[in-house]
Amino acid sequence: MGVFDKYLNKKRNNGDVCRPTTENFFIGSPEAESEATITPITLDQFFEDYLDILSQLNNEKFIVLGRKGSGKSAIGEHMFALAQGEPNLFCKFIKKPDIDVEHIVQIGKEQGYSIERSLLYKWIMLTHLLDLILQNQSAIEHPAFKFVKQFVDRNRGFIDIRKDEIRETIIKSGLTVGAEYLNRAVSAIGHKEREIKGGRADFYKMLPNLELILSSILKCDKNNQYIVIFDDLDIGYHTDNPNDIETTADLLRMAKYFNVDFFARNGIDSKVFVLLRSDIAKSILYTADMGKLLNSYSVELNWFEDIYRGDETKSFLRQFINKRISVNYNKLGYKINDKSDPWTSFVDEKSFYGKTGFKYVIDHTFYRPRDLILFFKDINTLKLELPLRQNDIKNALLPR
Template sequence: MRDFEHGAEFRFRRNDTVGTADAETDDRFLSECFVDTGDLDALRDCDDPKRVIVGRTGSGKSALIRRLKEVEGNVIEIPPQNLSLSYIANSDIINFFETAGVSLDVFYQLLWRHVITVELLKYKFKIDNEVQKQSFLSNLFGGPKKDRSKEQAIAYLREWGERFWDETEYRVKELTTKVETDLKASVGVGFNGVKLDASGGKKLTEEQKQEVIQRGTKVVNEIQIKALADVIRLLSDDIFNDPQDTYFLTIDDLDDSWVAEPLRYKLIRALIETVRSFRKVKYVKIVISIRLDLLNRVIEATRDAGFQEEKYESLYLKLRWTKQQIEDLLNRRVAKLISQRYTKIRISVDDLFPARVGRTTFVDYLVERTFYRPRDAILFLNACLEQAEGKNRLTAQIVSAAEGEYSRKRLISLQEEWGATFPNLTRYSKLLLHRKSTFKVSSIDRTSVEQLYYTDFAHDLESGDRVFAAATNLVLSGNGTLLDFLRAILPVFYVVGLIGLKPDSTSGTFWSFHSNEVPSPGSLDGNSVVAIHPTFWRTLGVRVAGD
């Protein structure tokens, strides 16, 4: 019979863990403890349209790509940091035309298509010197010339393939330099004295702007996107045409600061368009991963008149975990830790931890304090193991002690995850301090908002923060109501996962990490119920019924 107060007897050492928070450093556990949720099969299937891995921080995006590399033979990696895309960001010519209002989206797509095409060819034909390049091009050029579009594709490869074996960043600079030259030449007469950089673009008159847009657009439209489309057809028909010889090209770490915003948003949008276009190459799959909040920012920042979001939905592989899958993951990691350090007997989470913490089973208690993400669960278990150093058993008291530090760090991580979208999230969260775990919207009174406003908001009103603005309208100008303010701040808490929302008595409680549905601000009123996520109870000093 299981011990409700203690887990099985083992003596834990300092630095005992069940893995690390990121896949890149999780060598000891990741491969052996990988849990296949079905997502890997979708990625490996070149006929499956899903190729953009979307998930929140810690949901397993990088782990999935790493596993793909382990099980597939032909996997090419392109780290965005190696592309030298800051060269574009620092280009005075590019900045001049961007600031003037010229859309360079076609150029950004050309850039990705060009880089990906060359990387694929370089890998397949092992092109790393001049002799191998000439041999490859001669073989292509020596074939039948009945198809004019393929002749054009080969001509394109000849024109741009002089240094196939060079590093990827060389090709980015090479292509950008050519476009810069054409754009600069297009300005020509009539713009003497205009500085060709971002500051010059801002100083143009409306008449000058229209002229620059017209000339710049003409250059962009002449970019060889048609030739590259022919290249993609050539890849599909004549090069990557063997179903027994599939290739994968992966791009991870788009979340990192590899180039400044807003250029990063435009480049990511262009990359997603490129991923779509490469679906024509049936036995090549371009796989990218992107954090959900970054994808949302990209869509908002690059949305244009013709944008149709549903066209992209089929590309998205949205990572979701169930309680059973998380438990399976933890069981594998616990078993590996114990077998490495202590015994060959297979030990599970249920064996190692007390049967219950309070009135809840340990596994339920842990999963309730996650966003159903592997990273959260691993970090919670590691926090428990850290508290257990030198002790013979894991107890409910140890779990409780570990939860305090875990809760504090999770709130910090939440700010880091969502900082680009909600830079003042930590300040917002003070509205939830010492509240009940569930409460009606009407229980938040004007006094608590005013106190928060004067202590945390009032000194930073020039930031353009929408929540600060709603608070100002309520507290100072009288142009807003308390409900207006709550309809501004509660959806933020919901989106990041701090709270769940039950809009009315007929609906259930919605959580952003479980549901795509976002309760509209208009659906919230005084009777709507807020549930603070258990992860943050300890750090926010939340009052829980029965405590």
């Protein structure tokens, strides 16, 4: 309960007649990142896996497809939230605004360096997985742990390759990173013959040893799970740009390599996930091997498939909005007449003619969860009496 909630509900609790209104309602934020952290009711209170995505991701699937606003980031944020409460689960987001591979490739060209996207993605995945392992104090018994920590700390400039800092790093050091502590880590696991000569070397020359060390640590670390999530890939993406298409295809190929060849075949319980907009997936569909890869390893968020099938009260979108209505009614102390369908306490279906209230609302959307959130986003400022009537929705909520 919020600090002011007892005053907001005081009138009701004293038994006074008080018709419920939309004041203090929070249906949600259109951005899952905000809903996960800074909103009055957080994503963990709202989240339900209505489309059964997580169980499929527990198997061989690792790509989540969906239209913009369909809930891809919500899936990722939910996994991240789970990791905060689970001592044996470690999770990290890699977002394009922070690490833009194509941007780094272009900076390299400006400075006279040729950077292969696939090798850069491999470096990013390996180093970020190692960085996650460093958060796990139980891994300190591994002989390479302290050297890996020193390697990561000494080479932060080319590991936390932030978009606004990478240019300076490449200008100053090129593509090279310090090899000393990686050599010590390799020696610690009994592969002294694989040490890299010289104090520094190009990042891609480190990849075999980094992979060797990561494999050694993870095979000894059977009780923990490490997850890396790639998100916001649509930012700055152009479906007719060959570089954007190939960059995304390289990401999916490398994610497949880690999930299928590196993790699964070695019995390692870790995963790399990619959250990808459906139209972007279509734009790379005809790139070599992408059709088979997407067909084999993706799961799609599809909310509109069941809208016109049978009972609309059982539709996924109805369940989605019902959960959010229920959380608000419980928070504000309002009575829900039908707990199996809170919508009927929120909207007066009898005031609609020709179609149901739910159909009336979703026909003004693109059949996405974000659309329903946006539709009701400002009702807390309108203080409309509940249940909402058709005129309330028509006059106050529909865009003009």
